[in-house]
Amino acid sequence: MITLIFETGDTVDFPFDSFVEEDLSGLDLHRAIFERLDVSGADFTGSNLRNAIFDYAILVGAKMSKAALMNSTFSCAKMEDVDLTESIAVFADFYKADLSGASLKGADVGGSRFIGAKLSSVNLDAKRVDEADFTGAIYDEKTVWPVGFDPEMYGAIKI
Known part of the structure; x- marks a missing residue:
């Protein structure tokens, strides 16, 4: 059994030993603390x-499509190949997160911070990308941006 703690002090017990590859789809996990946990492949x-809070968490291959991620934090998280398609990531904080290979296609990223994030091979064909902060974020030729968007004008660095 694993106990999930919330910022409110509430707790919820889950009948498994880890969150890796577990189905958490459609749940209300508002203000849940996943800091430093391994949720790789979780749905x-x-x-x-x-x-x-997902700071320093491992989310490799996690499925977060159509999830409500407003004001969530992913500082220094390992998020390779995460599916964030059509999520609502308004004002989410991806400070120094490794999003290599992730998809944010159709996601709303207005007000989000990608400061120092690794964006190699990321699909960032997202909504309101021009309202996000990409200061010091690193991207490559395989990173997909909305047509006409110049990431370097928003602080991103091509490698």
Whole structure:
């Protein structure tokens, strides 16, 4: 059994030993604390993860499509190949997160921070990308941006 703690002090017990590859889709996990946990391959599709904390967490291959991620933090998280398609990541913080190979296609990233993030091979054909902060974020020729968007004008660095 694993106990998930929330910023409110509430807890929820889950009947498994880790979150790796677990189905957490459609759950209300508002203000949940996943800091430093391994949730690789977990399915959060359509979940409410507003204000959730994923700082230093391992989310490799996690599914977060259509999830509510407003104000969530992913500082220094390992997020390679995460599916964030059509998620609502408004004001989410991806400070120094490794998003290599992730997809944010159709996601709303207005006000989000990607400061120092690794964006190699990321699909960032997202909504309101011009309202996000890419200062010091690193991207490559395989990174997909919206047509007409110049990432270097928003602080991103091509490698």
